[in-house]
Amino acid sequence: MKKLLAAAMAALMTLGLTACGGGDPAATVNAPDATTAAPGAATQDPASAAATAPADEGYADYSAGFPQKVTIEIPVYDRAFEGWDVTNNYYTQWAQSEFGDKYNVEVKYVAVGRSTEVQDYTQMLTSHTAPTIIMHYDMPQAVTYYTQDVMQELDNAEIANYAPTFWSYSQESTETYGAIDGKTMFTFAVRPAADNYTTIIRKDWVEAAGYKVEDLTTLEKYNEMLLKWKELGLGVDGEMLTQNNYVYSYSFRDWPNDPQWRALYSDLGVADLTTDATKDWLKNLNYMYNNGLVDPEFYLRDDYTKAEAEFVAGNVGTYQFYIAAGTDVFSATLANDPGATFAIVPPGAIVPEGKVAQSRGYWPFGMIMGINYEATDEERIATWMFLEWLSQPDVIWKWQNGVENENYTLNSDGIPVKVADYAGQYKLSNNNNKDYWCLVTEGLRYPTDELFDKANLLGWAPPGYEQLAADTLKYYKEIDEYRTPDALFPVVIASLTEYKTELNELFKQLYVKVATIPEADFESAYADACQEYLDAGYQEILDEKQSLIDSGSFTP
Amino acid sequence: MIFRGTKRPDGAAAVPKADVKPKAGLSRHLKSEWQLYALLVIPMAFLILFKYVPMFGLVGAFENYKVARGFFGSEWVGLKEFGNLLKHRDFLPALRNTLLLNFLDLLFGFPMPIILALLLNEIRSKWFKRVTQTLLYLPHFLSWVIIGALAYQLFGLNSGIVNNLLESAGLSRIPFLQENTRWLATYVAVGVWQSMGWGIIVYLAAISGINPELYEAATVDGAGRFRQALCVTLPGIRSTIVVLLILNLGRIMGGSFERIYAMQNVATTEYTMTIPVLIYRWGILGTQFSRAIALGLFQSVVGLILVLITDRVAKRLGEGGML
Structure with missing residues (x-):
């Protein structure tokens, strides 16, 4: 019995160890030039062709969902907020049930340390575990990622096709700033003019x-x-x-x-x-x-x-x-x-x-995003569809504010006023879920400048310190011409x-x-x-x- | 079971070892002891998977390695990165600092566990000995991040507790960590404090293997406790000291990245640029993987050469060596 136990242990642990080895990276490399469909061409594999029909523009129609489960990995900054599970909380589960389940997509959040993001990304890229989106706030570092060939070339028409709302915000920035060496490598979140x-x-x-x-x-x-x-x-x-x-x-x-x-x-x-x-x-x-x-x-x-x-x-x-x-x-x-x-x-x-x-x-854009070179066509398309879902007014409203009468109540201007010390199941992260919705916008979006300012003041002002938020906004506007x-x-x-x-x-x-x-x-x-x-x-x-x-x- | 005695249990004369055909013996041995060999598979697999397989990555030192292209697809550049490495402005300071810090660690850190083991061996009260040992071990289990933070809490120039005490006593504040030479002294002292307790384990084990009759004979010859420690205990653990010295010399090109990283600050950078720090900076922060791998390979090769030289010297001096 002891002999059998020893043999079983040895076999189990040896298998466990060998299972740690990764696959051949070369085998998983996605060559965008070869596999990315040009406008007008269908992108689905033949086996699933029956399940999806090419849309008029030539892109496969996934509005009824992907025929086979697609996994997208979405990066989210981990700021180590106490008691906050950055990759598994009400809102990440909500993203799965509202978006993922509808389109047969598994939405997997990947934590990236806010103060160690370059180190984290470098290590994930070298071990082939980097998320589908490669992001950074600053262009010099985004370009450094590009020089390592870890992003695939983007097709503007494809983004416009699968994420029209997102594209309506990011088109100008992407067309103006998204190309490096003549190839579109980046797309961007929008950045409303405000700074706290x-x-x-x-x-x-x-x-x-x-x-x-x-x-x-x-x-x-x-x-x-x-x-x-x-x-x-x-x-x-x-x-x-x-x-x-x-x-x-x-x-x-x-x-x-x-x-x-x-x-x-x-x-x-x-x-x-x-x-x-x-x-x-x-x-x-x-x-x-x-x-x-x-x-x-x-x-x-x-x-x-x-x-x-x-x-x-x-x-x-x-x-x-x-x-x-x-x-x-x-x-x-x-x-x-x-x-x-x-x-x-x-x-x-x-x-x-x-x-x-x-x-x-600031540049007129917020988060700079590229797509991981290892992402498949379906993963890339699912990512555009995810950004499109995230860009919908009712969706981003919930990400930013939570649930009415739980996280907030509306004031007479229709601006949400946060319920102080709310700790229920819909609790937002300590920075109002910013690290989730920063993929599409860097700030709140309101139809008028007046409402925009009022909403920002409510978001910036700790109770009793409204004047500080007002002064921050006042000084920001004072030096606008020198920015x-x-x-x-x-x-x-x-x-x-x-x-x-x-x-x-x-x-x-x-x-x-x-x-x-x-x-x-x-x-x-x-x-x-x-x-x-x-x-x-x-x-x-x-x-x-x-x-x-x-x-x-x-x-x- | 292996039959080891000179006489078999049935009283028949043992078969001389030389008469046993090695192949048959090995096969019978493997058959009878297969469970032990099965267990050996685990550490062997670990060793191969985590110590030998990663060595394949060293090929990156000879390529312009790009993550997306992998080791097979990256451009082969031969020894170009080694040339760049040797010409780089940070290379020589990093080499000098690595050798200096490790030499100082060896000079002050290596004898401390020996001295402590000799002292602990002389303690007769068992509970006192155990408590002391445990207290000495504890720093080994603290992460360098914690030790680094503690060092600044204790020795910081403006708010460190030690400096506050010095000032309260009417003395001037001392920049333990904010002046280059003093930083070096503090770095070495903290390192010795952290590692000395753990190091005594091996020496205490070696001391326990010394024949007690030697102490009795020394007592009869009139040797006191100090003389016994010097003439019986110390020679008794000499081979252990030599083996550990060889191992430590192999690490003289290495050094702890975490230790420097946790204790450094930008005001005192004279000695903080070491090879591990440079590898981190180039590889992880700067994504210059090939240069970082080349530096790592250089570090390992020099370390291996030092081990071989030390081993040879030890053998010449009459010790067993390791290889």
């Missing part, structure tokens, strides 16, 4: 220093106030490690600026360390550091949680974040200091005298792909070194840093971009 990224400040500290928040109209005045904070022992300016998205130097740039200059230096993927704007930004940071006006360990605050902890603890007086109704930053700060009051930092407070409050403008998007290049910038990761690491090291050096050594340290940065690949990027700009190959 803001900086809050301890209003009680500002007033204790003898200022009013609205008086902080220039960087010089703001620094004066920080000196007062220091004298009074209140705290310092909050600062996070600058990394990945390089938008730090806008307020130090000249205005107006040349679109070609912007195309050369403005880039989310790589920092413009060598520009005068960056030098001025660094000089100010260096001044703040050496005079004790900024968090002395700012370079350790490499995520929002750490920066928020400093604000909540009362060590720093400012904190940048995406303000939302569900935020706990105010209640947590008040628990430590019941006398704390808050305000929004005016945009001028980070702008030197003589400059204007510039800012990076400029990055240029887009229709080809891959090879040197950018080659050096981006290393330059990102190097930038962090160099800028922290220059910012924390004694003021007297600033000029030489900055010059050395620029030279090292240029030698590490930035010069090559500038040269390649310049040649594209000279030939007019960019969209300003």
Whole structure:
């Protein structure tokens, strides 16, 4: 008996281990050129031809469902919200029952860490487990995925055929920005003009220093106030490690600026360390550091949680974040200091005298999406059909708001007002399910600007802090004319792909070194840093971009 | 059952081993002990599947590897990536730092478990010995992410508990983790603390195998506890020390990615760029798979060479070696 048991164990475990091996990736590669149907051609395999009839445009008609079960894997950002199962909850089950079951599609959600998405995607792609949609918010990284050949070429007519509502929103962006090297590789979610990224400040500290928040109209005045904070022992300016998205130097740039200059230096993927704007930004940071006006360990605050902890603890007086109704930053700060009051930092407070409050403008699209090269025709089509379902007004309404009289009630304007602390079965994720519906839109959509603003204010304002949401919106509109998007290049910038990761690491090291050096050594340290940065690949990027700009190959 | 004795149970003389035909013996042996061999299949399958099969991926070092094209479809570039690797500005600093950090770990971390094992061996109170051992083991089970966070909570310049205590005592704050040389010292000290307890297990096992008569003889000769530890215990575990030294030298080109990643910060980067960090940066963050694989292969080959050299030296010095 023991012998048999031992043999059985060995066989079972050996089989289990060998089952871990993957298939031959080459065997599963989908060659889009060979298998993707051109407009006018049917895409179904012969065995299922009887079950589906080609539509007029030549695309197979799957409106009655796919003859054989199709599985689509939809990525969703996992932000580690407590108590929230990101891939299995009421709404993911609802997607399956409402969309999946109707069309014989299994809708499988795949969690992607929000702060580790590139690492997660890289590992999933190399192990052939990446979801059907490959997505990213920023074009430089989306292009990096493209250079690895992990996305298939898209057929605009096919999207229009299977997802007409989605296409009506994304057509312009896709046709304008979706092509790389002459091939359509990306389609996009729409992005309504709104931004809830803001900086809050301890209003009680500002007033204790003898200022009013609205008086902080220039960087010089703001620094004066920080000196007062220091004298009074209140705290310092909050600062996070600058990394990945390089938008730090806008307020130090000249205005107006040349679109070609912007195309050369403005880039989310790589920092413009060598520009005068960056030098001025660094000089100010260096001044703040050496005079004790900024968090002395700012370079350790490499995520929002750490920066928020400093604000909540009362060590720093400012904190940048995406303000939302569900935020706990105010209640947590008040628990430590019941006398704390808050305000929004005016945009001028980070702008030197003589400059204007510039800012990076979003591209007119939200999420950037490509289709996994391993997805079959049916999986790709099912994905378009899923995006079409998600784009329906009643569907996205439910994703964004939940169920009436459970999650929300309607006010007189017809805008949903969230039921405070709702914890029933229809509970939304902590950011109103944004990570599910961001595939089709980056924000709420309302028929008029007035309703749009009102709805945003309700979504951004924590109870009792409506003024903060209103000020965020007011300041966003104030600097609208000074907001400029990055240029887009229709080809891959090879040197950018080659050096981006290393330059990102190097930038962090160099800028922290220059910012924390004694003021007297600033000029030489900055010059050395620029030279090292240029030698590490930035010069090559500038040269390649310049040649594209000279030939007019960019969209300003 | 294998018949091992010089005399068979029935009293007949044992068949000399040399007279047994190996083939027949092996076949009978396999037949009678097949259950044990069946169990051996499990670790063998594990070893082959997870240690040998992945080596096929090393072919990527000689290709311009693209995920979508796979190992069979990617362009063959020969030794090009190795050339790029050697010319890369980060390669030499990474090589230097890897060797430096591992050498310091070896210098300070390797003797600590030996010293601790010798000390623990002298403790006569069993409960005290067990409690001490358990406390020494515990850090080994903590993840480096936790240890890294603890290190900054304890040794951070502005809010670390140690610095707060120093300031309360009227002393100035010390940048344990925010100045390059001090970071290096803290890194090594934390590593020694984390690993020393786990390392004593092997030495205590080796000590338990020393013949007690040797201690009795030493006592008769008038040797005290210290002399016994030095002249009986230490020579008794010498071969274990040599084997572990060879194993550790094989890792001198390796090093823990997690440990550096958890303890690094961008203000002190002089020693944090190591080969594992570079592999992560190139492979996972930068999707430059071929270069990352080439660096990994370089690291492994140098590690293997070091093991072979050490083994040869150990043999020349009269030890058994490993190979």
